[in-house]
Amino acid sequence: MEAHSYTLRDLPREERPRERLMQYGASSLSNAELLAILLRTGTRRESAVHMAQRMLRQIGGLRNLVDISIEEMTEMKGMGLAKAIQLKAGIELGRRLAQSRLNETITIRKPQDAADLLSEQMRYLQKEHFVCLFLNTKNHLIAQETLSMGSLNASIVHPREIFRAAIKCSSASVICAHNHPSGDPTPSAEDIGLTRRLVEAGEIIGIDVLDHLIIGDGSFISLKEQGLM
Structure with a gap:
């Protein structure tokens, strides 16, 4: 049988993060499951969820994703340039959302x-x-x-x-x-x-x-x- 990259479809339906998000909401997913949705596919030996879990262990947790560069991402097993760019874009959107104030004038008084x-x-x-x-x-x-x-x-x-x-x-x-x-x-x-x-x-x-x-x-x-x- 020809080797292939594990996708989220290879997981049992009840373990698929996309389906779980649709059924229970994004807040019910673990960090690794949310990351797996952005990664989409894993490697030949591991699913996207397992790859996400490995990545989080390797970098020391979710908070360290904020400061990791695309070059550092692509050095990780299974992380090509396209995945790294996609992940970096997701992180930047989250950062901008946290920074946004609904276009109101921000006043700094204290x-x-x-x-x-x-x-x-x-x-x-x-x-x-x-x-x-x-x-x-x-x-x-x-x-x-x-x-x-x-x-x-x-x-x-x-x-x-x-x-x-x-x-x-x-x-x-x-x-x-x-x-x-x-x-x-x-x-x-x-x-x-x-x-x-x-x-x-x-x-x-x-x-x-x-x-x-x-x-x-x-x-x-x-x-x-x-x-x-």
């Missing part, structure tokens, strides 16, 4: 407002990302930009990059944020030093640096609230 906007986007990232929120004179969000992606424990960002982006979008003020992949939002000496340099540069240029948030896993710290800027 640190919690900025944290509510950024926490779900940044808490699962495995590398440090330095993000800026650019505001107008009414504290309405006019742009968001990731200006740096660093190593597991450090990000590199220069003040000129931040203020170049701020000037480009005619921003009156900026809120900076970066994540700590460890999950602990406690600011380091480098975090505090960078923040104070940014505040000083902003005073010279005429663009206020309102705050610097450090995003952890389910928590955040505002350097302004802590009196560190």
Whole structure:
């Protein structure tokens, strides 16, 4: 018998994730089952569900899918370029949905407002990302930009990059944020030093640096609230 890739149709009907989703709803499916629907097919030796389970074990869980690259995906057994692109697109749609606010004007008046906007986007990232929120004179969000992606424990960002982006979008003020992949939002000496340099540069240029948030896993710290800027 000729070998073939296992598809979801090869599973018993009661175990097929597509049928289970239609009958019971998406919330009833496991992470591996939802991932299997996106993968569609497995390998010659395993079903799409088994492949999804293996992938999740290999990368250390669902949350790590957020930060994995297409190149890293295609290094996994059974993951071709088409599957990797399809999966990456699904992840990006989920990220944009979490970020969307039904096209309403987003106003940032306090640190919690900025944290509510950024926490779900940044808490699962495995590398440090330095993000800026650019505001107008009414504290309405006019742009968001990731200006740096660093190593597991450090990000590199220069003040000129931040203020170049701020000037480009005619921003009156900026809120900076970066994540700590460890999950602990406690600011380091480098975090505090960078923040104070940014505040000083902003005073010279005429663009206020309102705050610097450090995003952890389910928590955040505002350097302004802590009196560190």
